[in-house]
Amino acid sequence: MFENIVKTTEYIKNNTKYNPKxxxxxxxxxxxxxxxxxxxxxxxxxxxxxxxxSTVAGHAGKLVxxxxxNVEVLLMQGRFHFYEGYxxxxxxxxxxxxxxxxxxxxxxxxxxxxxxxxxxPGTLMIINDFINFMGTNPLIGKNDERFGVRFPDMxxxxxxxxxxxxxxxxxSLNIAYREGIYMACTGPNYETAAEIRAFKTxxxxxxxxxxxxxxxxxxxxxxKVLGISCITNMATGIQKFKHSHDRVxxxxxxxxxxxxxxxxxxxKEF
Numbered sequence: 001m002f003e004n005i006v007k008t009t010e011y012i013k014n015n016t017k018y019n020p021k022x023x024x025x026x027x028x029x030x031x032x033x034x035x036x037x038x039x040x041x042x043x044x045x046x047x048x049x050x051x052x053x054s055t056v057a058g059h060a061g062k063l064v065x066x067x068x069x070n071v072e073v074l075l076m077q078g079r080f081h082f083y084e085g086y087x088x089x090x091x092x093x094x095x096x097x098x099x100x101x102x103x104x105x106x107x108x109x110x111x112x113x114x115x116x117x118x119x120x121p122g123t124l125m126i127i128n129d130f131i132n133f134m135g136t137n138p139l140i141g142k143n144d145e146r147f148g149v150r151f152p153d154m155x156x157x158x159x160x161x162x163x164x165x166x167x168x169x170x171x172s173l174n175i176a177y178r179e180g181i182y183m184a185c186t187g188p189n190y191e192t193a194a195e196i197r198a199f200k201t202x203x204x205x206x207x208x209x210x211x212x213x214x215x216x217x218x219x220x221x222x223x224k225v226l227g228i229s230c231i232t233n234m235a236t237g238i239q240k241f242k243h244s245h246d247r248v249x250x251x252x253x254x255x256x257x258x259x260x261x262x263x264x265x266x267x268k269e270f
């Protein structure tokens with residue numbers, strides 16, 4: 001795996017002039033942030049050696065390099081999910097590549113379902129912790145000490161420093177936000193009403209099918225992580241109609257203006 005990552009990294013470095021320290025993973029319906037990127041350079045996933053390819057609607061499938069508010073950035077416009085049939089190592093492969101590229105700070109974003117009944121569709125939530133309910137872990141297997149230690153600490157999975165910056169930026173822009181705990185399930189089915197009642201008891205505020213594997217690996221590799229969820233629907237048993245991925249993407253796009261303004265100004269503080 002290490003040798004593959006080196007080859008992937010070499011290909012990317014040979015196809016961009018940028019050396020960003022900040023990366024952003026864009027969740028379903030949140031791809032409009034690329035419109036804030038100046039002097040863009042794009043690389044399609046399918047052209048990158050050993051890189052997986054997005055198969056989900058709302059995920060464009062390319063790396064975008066450029067500048068946001070004069071800060072060099074790398075955007076993943078489209079992520080990989082365990083439910084697509086990828087292994088956990090494949091799902092998190094881009095994070096290893098980011099580390100080799102020199103990324104130090106990572107913003108992970110997602111579209112998620114609201115478990116906290118004080119939320120509503122369109123709510124932006126700073127993730128302050130996670131619950132891994134996926135039944136597996138991206139670090140399972142033989143450990144390569146070139147990446148990180150066998151038993152990485154997870155006491156501050158989302159950087160308190162970055163959370164503080166995000167709050168101050170939101171307050172200065174009068175952008176409403178909440179804080180909460182994100183629970184990750186494998187999907188691809190939406191959760192049952194009974195599961196949501198259980199998740200609420202466990203302390204989850206939002207539920208989704210991504211983000212946690214990337215967060216685990218980022219912490220393992222020593223990256224600082226900020227997580228932001230867009231609550232695109234209320235979870236099963238709370239909302240009164242059936243779930244639809246199209247509606248998830250539609251709601252995320254409606255919240256996209258505030259999301260993009262917020263994240264682009266957070267980057268400026270990095």
